[in-house]
Amino acid sequence: MRASCVGFVLFAALVGAACGQEKKAATITITVPENSYKETLVTVDGVDVKGTGKTRVFTTPALEAGKEYKFKVSALVEPNNYTKITRPREVTVKAGDALKLDLTTEDKKLDKIVVRWVPTPEDIVDEMSKLAKITKDDIIFDPGCGDAVMLIRPVKALGAKKGIGIEIDPKYVKIAKEKAKDEGVADKIDIREGDILNEKDMAVCAEASVVLIYIGDDLGARMAPVLQKLLKPGTRVVSHRFKLGDWKPDKTVTVKGADGSDYILHYWEVKAKK
Numbered sequence: 001m002r003a004s005c006v007g008f009v010l011f012a013a014l015v016g017a018a019c020g021q022e023k024k025a026a027t028i029t030i031t032v033p034e035n036s037y038k039e040t041l042v043t044v045d046g047v048d049v050k051g052t053g054k055t056r057v058f059t060t061p062a063l064e065a066g067k068e069y070k071f072k073v074s075a076l077v078e079p080n081n082y083t084k085i086t087r088p089r090e091v092t093v094k095a096g097d098a099l100k101l102d103l104t105t106e107d108k109k110l111d112k113i114v115v116r117w118v119p120t121p122e123d124i125v126d127e128m129s130k131l132a133k134i135t136k137d138d139i140i141f142d143p144g145c146g147d148a149v150m151l152i153r154p155v156k157a158l159g160a161k162k163g164i165g166i167e168i169d170p171k172y173v174k175i176a177k178e179k180a181k182d183e184g185v186a187d188k189i190d191i192r193e194g195d196i197l198n199e200k201d202m203a204v205c206a207e208a209s210v211v212l213i214y215i216g217d218d219l220g221a222r223m224a225p226v227l228q229k230l231l232k233p234g235t236r237v238v239s240h241r242f243k244l245g246d247w248k249p250d251k252t253v254t255v256k257g258a259d260g261s262d263y264i265l266h267y268w269e270v271k272a273k274k
């Protein structure tokens, strides 16, 4: 290159820098939970960020100096084979930034938890009913009722007064209603499509004298304050396997299922409000 040409390139670079036009990438280092049953999937603006383990590094395209850029980062965490937690965040970076983003902790407002249907065997529903001492005077509530086995069994076998279920998946709302009809107890089973994290949908639980639950640790912890607020003192609560956030069970028992497996059941009685 001739001297005059080199001079021109240098001049152009200097002018570019002086005008703030020098482009530079930024990096976003994302930390994700390690206790995942599956490798956590991280995306930025919908595109997968490759990598495994607890950190992922995303490098942005070259960004113009002095400008702010927003990126949508999302982690899909699967702590077990029935729970999917989506953790979306928006971050703002400038050219040359090295941002750290911690996605190991929950944001109750932003994170979405989805628990899939896994049924409780009928004999275990009977054990839960025994633990709750269900009688014909009881109204049973199941948040996340699936096919309504936890409502239909106590109504049919023990003559419980009524069963109320909330279910987010319309497919299971339909299945539960059909099953209640097939079992001849449709008049005593009230299935509602709704979200157990929505206080309005949950208001109906104030009617219950017994709550039977099988919902997973993550969703259970989120739902616990709603239950605490809405349930009447004296309501008996039995959960198949999972705890309810920081609630300390009054009793925990292990029962043998007809399938030969051990099932853990937790029992609480809702205390009078302070």
Ligand SMILES: C[S@@+](CC[C@H](N)C(=O)[O-])C[C@H]1O[C@@H](n2cnc3c(N)ncnc32)[C@H](O)[C@@H]1O
Residues within 6 Å of the ligand: 113, 114, 115, 116, 117, 118, 119, 120, 142, 143, 144, 145, 146, 147, 148, 149, 150, 166, 167, 168, 169, 172, 194, 195, 196, 197, 213, 214, 215, 216, 219
């Ligand atoms: C583990 S299954 C238990 C079903 C039933 N209670 C049983 O023990 O057989 C959990 C159910 O909760 C439903 N579910 C998950 N998230 C929910 C939410 N936010 N609101 C209402 N139902 C939900 C699922 O669709 C699924 O049917």
